[in-house]
Amino acid sequence: MSLNRRKFLGTGAAAAGLVGLNGLPLRAQTKTLNVTAYGGVWEQAIRDCFVAPFEAKTGAKATVSLGGPAQWLAQVEANPENPPLDVLIMTPDLAVLAAEGDLMDEFTVEKLPNLANIPQAFTDACLGKGTYFDYGVGGITYNKQAVSEPPMSFAAFVDRVSSGEFVASVPSIQYGPTTVFFLWALNNALGGDVNNVDPFFEAMAKMKDNLVFWAGPNDFFNHLASGEADLGIYFDGRTWNHVDEGVDWIDFINPEEGGAMTAVAIQKPKNASDLAWDYLNEVLAPGPQAQFAEILNYGVTNTEVVYSEKLAARVTPLSKANLPPYAEIAKVRNEWVDRWNREIGM
Amino acid sequence: MSDTAQISARARRALLLAPALIFLAVFFVMPLADNSARSFIGEEGGFTLARYASFLTDRFYLGVIAETVILSAAVTLISVVIAYPVAYVLVRKAGRLSGLIIFLLIAPLLTSIIMRTFGWQVLFARRGLVNQWLVTDLGLLDAPLRWLNTPGLAIAALVHVLVPFAVLSIASVLQGVDRRLEEGALMLGASRFRTFFEVTLPLTMDGIGTGAILVFMIANGSFVTLVLLGGGFQTLPLLIYQQFNTTRDFALASTMSTILLVIALACLWLQLRLVRRQGV
Numbered sequence: 001m002s003l004n005r006r007k008f009l010g011t012g013a014a015a016a017g018l019v020g021l022n023g024l025p026l027r028a029q030t031k032t033l034n035v036t037a038y039g040g041v042w043e044q045a046i047r048d049c050f051v052a053p054f055e056a057k058t059g060a061k062a063t064v065s066l067g068g069p070a071q072w073l074a075q076v077e078a079n080p081e082n083p084p085l086d087v088l089i090m091t092p093d094l095a096v097l098a099a100e101g102d103l104m105d106e107f108t109v110e111k112l113p114n115l116a117n118i119p120q121a122f123t124d125a126c127l128g129k130g131t132y133f134d135y136g137v138g139g140i141t142y143n144k145q146a147v148s149e150p151p152m153s154f155a156a157f158v159d160r161v162s163s164g165e166f167v168a169s170v171p172s173i174q175y176g177p178t179t180v181f182f183l184w185a186l187n188n189a190l191g192g193d194v195n196n197v198d199p200f201f202e203a204m205a206k207m208k209d210n211l212v213f214w215a216g217p218n219d220f221f222n223h224l225a226s227g228e229a230d231l232g233i234y235f236d237g238r239t240w241n242h243v244d245e246g247v248d249w250i251d252f253i254n255p256e257e258g259g260a261m262t263a264v265a266i267q268k269p270k271n272a273s274d275l276a277w278d279y280l281n282e283v284l285a286p287g288p289q290a291q292f293a294e295i296l297n298y299g300v301t302n303t304e305v306v307y308s309e310k311l312a313a314r315v316t317p318l319s320k321a322n323l324p325p326y327a328e329i330a331k332v333r334n335e336w337v338d339r340w341n342r343e344i345g346m
Numbered sequence: 347m348s349d350t351a352q353i354s355a356r357a358r359r360a361l362l363l364a365p366a367l368i369f370l371a372v373f374f375v376m377p378l379a380d381n382s383a384r385s386f387i388g389e390e391g392g393f394t395l396a397r398y399a400s401f402l403t404d405r406f407y408l409g410v411i412a413e414t415v416i417l418s419a420a421v422t423l424i425s426v427v428i429a430y431p432v433a434y435v436l437v438r439k440a441g442r443l444s445g446l447i448i449f450l451l452i453a454p455l456l457t458s459i460i461m462r463t464f465g466w467q468v469l470f471a472r473r474g475l476v477n478q479w480l481v482t483d484l485g486l487l488d489a490p491l492r493w494l495n496t497p498g499l500a501i502a503a504l505v506h507v508l509v510p511f512a513v514l515s516i517a518s519v520l521q522g523v524d525r526r527l528e529e530g531a532l533m534l535g536a537s538r539f540r541t542f543f544e545v546t547l548p549l550t551m552d553g554i555g556t557g558a559i560l561v562f563m564i565a566n567g568s569f570v571t572l573v574l575l576g577g578g579f580q581t582l583p584l585l586i587y588q589q590f591n592t593t594r595d596f597a598l599a600s601t602m603s604t605i606l607l608v609i610a611l612a613c614l615w616l617q618l619r620l621v622r623r624q625g626v
Contacts, residue, residue, distance in 0.1 A: 070591055097594070167472070172576075173588065173592065174573055174584065176592050212576070213495065215573040219467075219574060222464065223467075226468055226471030226473060227472045227474070227490075228467070228471040228472050228473075334593045337588065337593050341580065345580055
């Protein structure tokens with residue numbers, strides 16, 4: 001038999017097809033879970049603290065998809081019957097949206113024994129279809145070399161920035177959580193509520209000549225490091241991360257009125273693999289959570305967790321943080337964003 | 347050639363084009379059409395123009411459109427004005443140094459736009475290098491200037507990113523200009539100034555047009571530089587990102603992106619017409 005080019009290519013394609021088909025049942029049999037994580041230190045912490053014990057206990061594999069909650073939710077919305085992700089890391093407002101859209105499974109102690117040690121308020125805040133596992137607090141971070149007597153409250157922050165005593169770096173509206181940990185928190189501290197955000201916009205008008213805006217957390221640190229701003233609104237955990245990296249001129253204050261608790265929610269899409277329950281139970285377990293907190297310098301939600309001495313001094317207690325009414329905020333958030341665009345700009 | 351042979355040649359051409367056409371259709375035309383379609387579908391699932399009506403009758407959004415176009419036009423104009431002399435030196439005067447100039451032009455494009463933009467932040471911060479020179483080293487100022495979040499710095503950063511595109515477009519056309527035409531003009535008594543404006547410049551309008559279109563299109567959709575350096579600009583790309591990232595109003599984002607696309611196509615058409623009218 002003579003083997004010409006056409007026959008050779010045809011035989012090759014057929015062989016490749018057979019090999020491919022042969023692989024299909026093998027892949028289907030493999031127990032694989034697709035979980036999510038933010039990039040950088042977060043990803044490594046997720047792998048070390050949650051993925052590793054999950055794989056050791058179940059013998060299954062977990063792949064980690066990097067990205068952000070808006071993107072992950074869009075992926076699930078695009079294919080709810082066969083979601084490409086089994087576990088979602090979510091911002092609290094998107095967690096509410098996903099729960100309201102009936103895209104997520106209900107969390108119960110039967111499915112997740114460790115849920116028993118998570119405050120019920122955190123599961124309620126996700127409408128029962130998810131819970132919070134980690135949290136930070138938005139407050140005042142300042143450069144100790146430029147600010148000897150920092151403002152101890154949001155009200156003092158507004159007064160002293162308005163008077164020109166400091167230049168402040170505050171989050172811009174391009175940063176997703178801004179509406180909650182800055183707009184709602186400052187408005188709340190100044191006497192406003194979800195249905196009246198005038199105090200916030202009046203304060204911004206007073207401060208406008210002495211403000212710079214950060215679009216992402218690294219941007220804030222650059223503003224302080226380069227002297228563009230003296231202080232600003234930032235997160236406790238991120239501040240401590242900089243301190244651990246050797247930045248000795250930075251410090252954090254939880255304002256007297258209480259900063260907004262900025263939580264990280266975790267959810268399981270409907271129709272996602274049932275293996276997700278084993279993984280989620282690991283995420284809510286005290287041991288892995290304590291390890292996660294040590295790496296990221298953020299508080300965690302399992303009440304059984306015992307922090308190290310160093311971390312205990314840093315983590316803002318739940319009692320000193322305000323839990324924003326995420327579900328209520330979700331209803332008016334777009335109006336707030338529109339008003340911000342028109343009155344403050346980007 | 348017989349009919350059968352002609353059909354076979356046509357079929358072969360179609361087959362050769364097919365992969366590229368299918369790729370474009372699946373990964374460019376279909377997503378674009380799907381994106382635009384969202385903006386025309388109402389809450390109830392029927393056809394609607396309501397989003398366009400409310401967007402195009404709102405003074406705030408009209409201001410955003412104007413700001414997007416004016417910013418892109420300003421960046422294009424400055425980039426072309428800077429790029430032309432650079433391209434001229436590169437083609438006509440640089441000689442053996444032309445390779446080095448091209449490398450210097452392209453080198454910044456090899457680094458991330460985020461890094462380049464952060465560089466501007468470091469240089470122009472209140473306690474940055476520029477203010478340190480002006481205040482401490484040279485004593486020209488009593489207090490540091492605030493450069494960041496000003497329109498000038500955002501435009502400068504955009505020009506910095508986009509000038510290489512204009513230089514390369516102009517240089518490639520300048521390279522092809524027949525020098526004998528310029529020599530002829532000079533020999534017939536025209537000054538160097540007149541020769542440049544009446545011979546060289548018209549012959550390079552194609553390059554200027556291509557460079558301007560490239561710069562305008564990229565500036566029109568620029569996002570990272572404006573997010574990081576601010577400048578107080580409110581442009582369509584920033585608002586589109588906000589609809590995805592913060593408000594999750596995908597239909598409004600589709601409306602804005604369709605409008606941005608139409609603006610880009612209209613400007614492209616206009617610029618092409620202007621360039622062609624020069625008779626080149």
